[in-house]
Amino acid sequence: MAGILADLVKHWRILPLIIVLGLGNGLPFGYHISVISSSSVFVKGFMNQTWIRRYGSSIPEETVTLLWSIAISVYSVGGLLGSLVSGYMSRRFGKRRSHIFSDLLGITASLCLGLSKISGSYEMIFVGRFLYGFTLGLAINIYVQYLGEISPRNLRGFTNTSAPIFVTTGKLLGQIVGLSEVLGTETLWPLMLSLCGVTELLQLIAMNFYPETPPYLLLVKKDQYRCLKSMQRIWGPGDHQITMNEILAEQEMRQTSRSLSVMELVKEPSLRWQLYVVIVITFTLQMSGINAIFYYARSVFLTAGLPPEKIPYIVLGMASFELMAVMLCSMMIESCGRKVLLLGSYGFMATMLGGLTATLSLQGWSHWIPYCSAVLIFLFIFFYGMGPGTLTLAIVIEICSHSSRAAVFVIITCLNWTGLYVIGMVFPYVEAFLGYYCFLIFFANIVISGTFLFFFLPETKGKTIQQITAEFDKLNFKNKKVQEPIEFSTSL
Numbered sequence: 001m002a003g004i005l006a007d008l009v010k011h012w013r014i015l016p017l018i019i020v021l022g023l024g025n026g027l028p029f030g031y032h033i034s035v036i037s038s039s040s041v042f043v044k045g046f047m048n049q050t051w052i053r054r055y056g057s058s059i060p061e062e063t064v065t066l067l068w069s070i071a072i073s074v075y076s077v078g079g080l081l082g083s084l085v086s087g088y089m090s091r092r093f094g095k096r097r098s099h100i101f102s103d104l105l106g107i108t109a110s111l112c113l114g115l116s117k118i119s120g121s122y123e124m125i126f127v128g129r130f131l132y133g134f135t136l137g138l139a140i141n142i143y144v145q146y147l148g149e150i151s152p153r154n155l156r157g158f159t160n161t162s163a164p165i166f167v168t169t170g171k172l173l174g175q176i177v178g179l180s181e182v183l184g185t186e187t188l189w190p191l192m193l194s195l196c197g198v199t200e201l202l203q204l205i206a207m208n209f210y211p212e213t214p215p216y217l218l219l220v221k222k223d224q225y226r227c228l229k230s231m232q233r234i235w236g237p238g239d240h241q242i243t244m245n246e247i248l249a250e251q252e253m254r255q256t257s258r259s260l261s262v263m264e265l266v267k268e269p270s271l272r273w274q275l276y277v278v279i280v281i282t283f284t285l286q287m288s289g290i291n292a293i294f295y296y297a298r299s300v301f302l303t304a305g306l307p308p309e310k311i312p313y314i315v316l317g318m319a320s321f322e323l324m325a326v327m328l329c330s331m332m333i334e335s336c337g338r339k340v341l342l343l344g345s346y347g348f349m350a351t352m353l354g355g356l357t358a359t360l361s362l363q364g365w366s367h368w369i370p371y372c373s374a375v376l377i378f379l380f381i382f383f384y385g386m387g388p389g390t391l392t393l394a395i396v397i398e399i400c401s402h403s404s405r406a407a408v409f410v411i412i413t414c415l416n417w418t419g420l421y422v423i424g425m426v427f428p429y430v431e432a433f434l435g436y437y438c439f440l441i442f443f444a445n446i447v448i449s450g451t452f453l454f455f456f457l458p459e460t461k462g463k464t465i466q467q468i469t470a471e472f473d474k475l476n477f478k479n480k481k482v483q484e485p486i487e488f489s490t491s492l
Helices: 002-010 014-055 061-119 123-150 153-177 189-194 197-209 214-220 224-235 241-254 262-267 269-286 290-303 308-336 338-361 369-386 388-399 402-456 465-476
Strands: none
Touching: 014 061, 014 123, 014 153, 014 189, 014 197, 014 224, 061 123, 061 189, 061 197, 061 214, 061 402, 123 153, 123 189, 123 214, 123 388, 123 402, 153 308, 153 388, 214 224, 214 241, 214 402, 224 241, 241 465, 262 269, 262 402, 269 388, 269 402, 269 465, 290 308, 290 338, 290 369, 290 402, 308 338, 308 369, 308 388, 338 369, 338 388, 338 402, 369 388, 388 402, 388 465
16 A cells, blocks of 8 residues: 555556546446436436427337337447447557547547437437447556556556456446435436536546657657657656667567457467467456346345345445445555456355355245345455456556457457447346346356466566566467576665
């Protein structure tokens, strides 16, 4: 903790940039995950009122379901498309200009959502949701890459885990503003849906005063002067020659300065095991059971005898618990290491899922068993925040070179958006068939993935990309001699 604070004081210029990026990207991403459920009643009512004005009769129930399904699913479609173009955007225009473009789209989406009620058009909600999905599919890719490329090595873990902090804060904020005491009312719901346009406007203004990332300027633009100026602007005065040498050494190892396409990445033998690890931890994040936990939380709390009107505040406490865990993880990551925290959290999460399956199955036996289930839910959320919820993106950034990073994030975000859509469609049927035993699927996934990562994921704490790549090359080229990594001093 003291070491991180000392490094932040030394590199104080990076902190405002982390905050600006988080408010403009991470916070809206988390916000729109949670706020849509708070607005569902009001949006459906608005659709009915609009239908009556247009056609003189109430909207059929099946039509309401269809329109609401479109409003939900069009967000994932936009997110998938935004993810697909993010690789091209970052290669062609760089991270900074791509951020500015996504901010403009986000502000447009916010205006569509905010003005939908005044305009009497629920179609504007569809357009706004699609544009927001596209914006965040693009922005979250560029965001995490930008974080990975502006962080000095001694603050790399903290900087990379700042993204989950803002995403979790956004989810918590979405639940807070959805309360009836805040913006969850018949009058204010358009403001609730469009609130994040303010943070994107803030980022749009601020990004005009920040530079492009040093690796992009050095490797893609071949501009050492601008690269040095970018480092000094973000990290402070100094020649930073050692860091520039590390970036150039990465280019020499891969013998390319351009960003790889998705197909080139898939075919590249020197990146095969990095890609395997990335896919496994991404799949594990989706199949960790966190969505099922939130789904069952309400029924568990009702069974425990808690008043229904109090449950939204308890769910708010769950989100706060996750945020606390994410912040704790960001403080511990540089001292404990990534692999230890991730695998340790996997172990505790699997234990909580096993225990929760048992307590939910036996909850009718005694009045105190539902309280045990509630405790297990809170503990699961805590260890999720301490592990995959925070570390997944940080590990992906650290094991991927600059040339492969854009394509890797296209792959993992496409997996995430597709997984989000599929789980939303399939999970209700799985839950109806298996009941409480659906948690055993997530239990098995965590155990299998944790075992795989125990053997094939190297610890990345304090290592250069060359050292990490050399460890993966032992797997990528088992029968070939691997070049030793180049050592650099860690001082800046």
